[in-house]
Amino acid sequence: MRIGELSKRSGFSRDAIRFYERSGLIKAETREADNNYKSYSENAIFTLEIVQDAQAAGMSIDDLTTLIRQLEFQDNDDFDGDAFLAEKIQAVENRIEASNRFLSTLIQAREALKNAPFEHD
Amino acid sequence: MRIGELSKRSGFSRDAIRFYERSGLIKAETREADNNYKSYSENAIFTLEIVQDAQAAGMSIDDLTTLIRQLEFQDNDDFDGDAFLAEKIQAVENRIEASNRFLSTLIQAREALKNAPFEHD
DNA sequence: TAAAACAATGGACAATTGTCAATGGTTTGG
DNA sequence: CCAAACCATTGACAATTGTCCATTGTTTTA
Numbered sequence: 001m002r003i004g005e006l007s008k009r010s011g012f013s014r015d016a017i018r019f020y021e022r023s024g025l026i027k028a029e030t031r032e033a034d035n036n037y038k039s040y041s042e043n044a045i046f047t048l049e050i051v052q053d054a055q056a057a058g059m060s061i062d063d064l065t066t067l068i069r070q071l072e073f074q075d076n077d078d079f080d081g082d083a084f085l086a087e088k089i090q091a092v093e094n095r096i097e098a099s100n101r102f103l104s105t106l107i108q109a110r111e112a113l114k115n116a117p118f119e120h121d
Numbered sequence: 122m123r124i125g126e127l128s129k130r131s132g133f134s135r136d137a138i139r140f141y142e143r144s145g146l147i148k149a150e151t152r153e154a155d156n157n158y159k160s161y162s163e164n165a166i167f168t169l170e171i172v173q174d175a176q177a178a179g180m181s182i183d184d185l186t187t188l189i190r191q192l193e194f195q196d197n198d199d200f201d202g203d204a205f206l207a208e209k210i211q212a213v214e215n216r217i218e219a220s221n222r223f224l225s226t227l228i229q230a231r232e233a234l235k236n237a238p239f240e241h242d
Numbered sequence: 243t244a245a246a247a248c249a250a251t252g253g254a255c256a257a258t259t260g261t262c263a264a265t266g267g268t269t270t271g272g
Numbered sequence: 273c274c275a276a277a278c279c280a281t282t283g284a285c286a287a288t289t290g291t292c293c294a295t296t297g298t299t300t301t302a
Contacts, residue, residue, distance in 0.1 A: 002248080002249075003248090003249070003250090004247090004248060004249080013290085013291080014248095014249085015290070015291055015292080016289080016290060016291085018250090018251090019289070019290055019291090023289090034298090035249080035250095035297080035298055035299080036249085036250070036297090036298090037248090037249055037250080037298080037299095038249080038250080050223070050226060052219065053219040053220070053222045053223035053226065054223050054226075055289095056179065056215070056216045056219030056220055056223070057216075057219060057220035057223040057224070058177065058179070058220075059223070060287095060288070060289090061288080061289075062288090067227075067230070070234075071230055071233070071234075081234050082231065082234055082235070085227060085230055085231045085234065086231070088227055089224065089227045089228065089231065092220055092223060092224045092227065093224065094177070095177045095178075095220060096217055096220050096221065096224065098173065098174040098177030098178060099174070099177055099178035099179075099213055099216060099217050099220065100217065101174045102171070102174035102175050102177070102178040102180070102213060103178070103210065103213045103214065103217065105171060105174065105175075106188075106206060106209055106210045106213060107210065109188070109191075109192055109206055110203065110206045110207070110210065112192070113191075113192075113202050113203055113206065114203070123278080123279075124278090124279070124280095125277090125278065125279080134260085134261080135278095135279090136260070136261055136262080137259080137260060137261085139280090139281090140259070140260055140261090144259090155268090156267080156268055156269080156279075156280095157267090157268090157279080157280070158268080158269095158278090158279055158280080159279080159280080176259095181257095181258070181259090182258080182259075183258090243302105244301100244302095245300100245301085245302085246299100246300080246301075246302095247298100247299080247300070247301090248297105248298075248299065248300085249296100249297080249298070249299090250295100250296085250297085250298105251294100251295085251296090252293100252294090252295090253292100253293085253294090254291105254292085254293080254294100255290105255291080255292075255293095256289100256290085256291075256292095257288100257289090257290090257291105258287100258288085258289090259286100259287090259288095260285105260286085260287090261284105261285080261286075261287105262283100262284085262285075262286095263282100263283090263284080263285095264281100264282085264283090264284100265280100265281090265282090266279100266280090266281095267278105267279080267280085268277100268278075268279070268280105269276100269277080269278065269279090270274105270275100270276085270277075270278085271274100271275095271276085271277090272273100272274095272275095272276100
C-alpha cells in the first residue's frame with residue numbers, strides 16, 4: 001500500500017510516518033517501478049499499532065526501533081535482547097504504577113472538587 | 122528550604138526545579154531577606170512528588186500547572202475544573218490501558234526470544 | 243483534459259523538557 | 273580564612289517528536 005492508505009489505516013499522519021521511516025522504525029518494502037512511490041506491507045500497519053501503545057507507555061522511537069529490529073532478526077551477537085527486554089518491561093511496569101498513583105490523585109481531586117466546588121466567597 | 126534541599130529531597134535537579142518554577146508549576150514562598158535566596162515550602166515537595174507520577178502518566182507540565190492551580194484555589198469562574206479533571210482522568214486511563222497492552226507485547230516478545238534465542242544459522 | 247489529490251525529498255520550524263555554561267554574589271566546612 | 277559548594281539569572285544548546293512549506297512529479301477524478 002502507499003503512504004496515504006497506511007496513514008488512514010494507522011491513524012498516523014503521513015509526515016509522522018515519514019519521520020518514523022527516517023528513524024528506521026518502519027521501511028517501505030518496495031517501490032512502484034514507474035513512479036518511485038514507496039510501497040508498505042501489512043507489517044507496517046502492525047508495527048504502527050504497536051507504536052501507538054508503545055508511545056503511550058513512554059517508549060522512545062529509538063528504543064522501539066531497537067526492539068523491533070531485535071524481534072525481526074535476532075542476529076546481533078553483541079546485543080543482549082533479553083536484558084533489553086527485561087529493562088523495558090521493568091520501565092513500563094514502573095510507569096503503569098506511577099500512572100495508577102496519579103490516577104488516584106486525579107480521582108481524589110475530582111471528589112474534593114465535587115464536595116466543595118466554590119469555597120471562595 | 123533552599124533549592125538544594127528541595128532538589129535532594131525531591132530527586133529533581135536544580136535546573137529542572139528552576140524550569141518548573143519558570144513554567145509556573147511551583148513557586149518559592151519567600152526570599153531570604155539578605156541574600157535574595159529563594160525559600161520553598163514543604164508544599165513544593167508534595168507538588169514535585171505528584172509531578173513524578175504525572176509525568177510518567179504522560180501529563181505535560183502545563184496541564185499539571187493548570188491542575189495544581191485549580192486544586193489550590195478554585196477561583197476561576199471561566200474554568201471548568203470538573204471537565205478538565207474528567208478529561209485528564211480519561212486520558213490517564215487510556216494510557217494505562219495502552220501501556221498494559223504494550224507490556225503484554227513485551228512479555229510475549231521475551232517468551233518468543235526465550236524459546237528461540239538463536240534461530241539464525 | 244484540467245484540477246485536485248497524492249507522492250518524494252529536503253529543509254525550516256516548533257513545542258516540550260530539560261541541561262550546561264557564564265557571571266556574580268553568598269554560605270559553609272575544614 | 274579561603275576554597276568549595278551553594279544560589280540567582282541569563283541565555284545558549286540539545287534531544288525528541290513531529291508539522292509545515294516548497295518543489296517537482298504522478299495519479300485520480302469530475
